[in-house]
Amino acid sequence: MKHDDLPFEDRLVAFLPNLRRFAISLCRSRETADDLVQAACERALRSSDSFEPGTRFDAWMFRILRNLWIDHARRLKTAGPSEDISERNDISVPSGEAASHARMALNDVAQAIDQLADEQREVLILVCVEELSYREAADVLAIPIGTVMSRLARARKNLSETTGINLGAERSSVMKGGNA
Structure with a gap:
C-alpha cells in the first residue's frame, strides 16, 4: 500500500520522522522540535479536511510546521536555544x-x-x-x-x-x- 492510499492519520504517523528532522533543522533543539511536531500534528488533524487529495502531503505538513516555527520565533523574538552535537554523549557510533x-x-x-x-x-x-x-x-x-x-x-x-x-x-x- 502506498502512503497516498493510507488513511490520513496513518499517513501522518508514517511522516513523523521527516517532520521531526525538518523541525530539528529549523529550531536546532530536539525538545523544541518535538513540541513543534506535536503542534503541527494537532493542527493537521484539526485541519485534515482542508488537505487536498492528490497534492503533496509532505509539502503541506512542512508548511504547517514552518508556520508554527515562525509564530514561535516571533513570540520569543529569538531563534531559541541551540544544541551542540559535540556535547551529546548519548549519541553513539561503532x-x-x-x-x-x-x-x-x-x-x-x-x-x-x-x-x-x-x-x-x-x-x-x-x-x-x-x-x-x-x-x-x-x-x-x-x-x-x-x-x-x-x-x-x-x-x-x-x-x-x-x-x-x-x-x-x-x-x-x-x-x-x-x-x-
Whole structure:
C-alpha cells in the first residue's frame, strides 16, 4: 500500500520522522522540535479536511510546521536555544578509526549547516534532505523558485567553503568532457 492510499492519520504517523528532522533543522533543539511536531500534528488533524487529495502531503505538513516555527520565533523574538552535537554523549557510533573520522566529518557538516543563514538552511534541508523539488520548496516557503535556487546555491557554496569539501572541480572537468 502506498502512503497516498493510507488513511490520513496513518499517513501522518508514517511522516513523523521527516517532520521531526525538518523541525530539528529549523529550531536546532530536539525538545523544541518535538513540541513543534506535536503542534503541527494537532493542527493537521484539526485541519485534515482542508488537505487536498492528490497534492503533496509532505509539502503541506512542512508548511504547517514552518508556520508554527515562525509564530514561535516571533513570540520569543529569538531563534531559541541551540544544541551542540559535540556535547551529546548519548549519541553513539561503532568504534574504529573510520567511525571516528565519519563522526568528525558529520560534526563539521552539522556545524557548517548550523552556521548557515536561516533562509539557506531551510532551503537546503527541504531540497537536499527532504527531497522536495525546487517548486515544492518554493511553495512551502512562499518564495519564488529563483530565490530557492539562489539560496540553495549560496548554501552549497558556504558549506563547501566551511567544510573544505568541494567536488566542483571534479564535476566541471567531467561536464566539459575533459580527461582530468
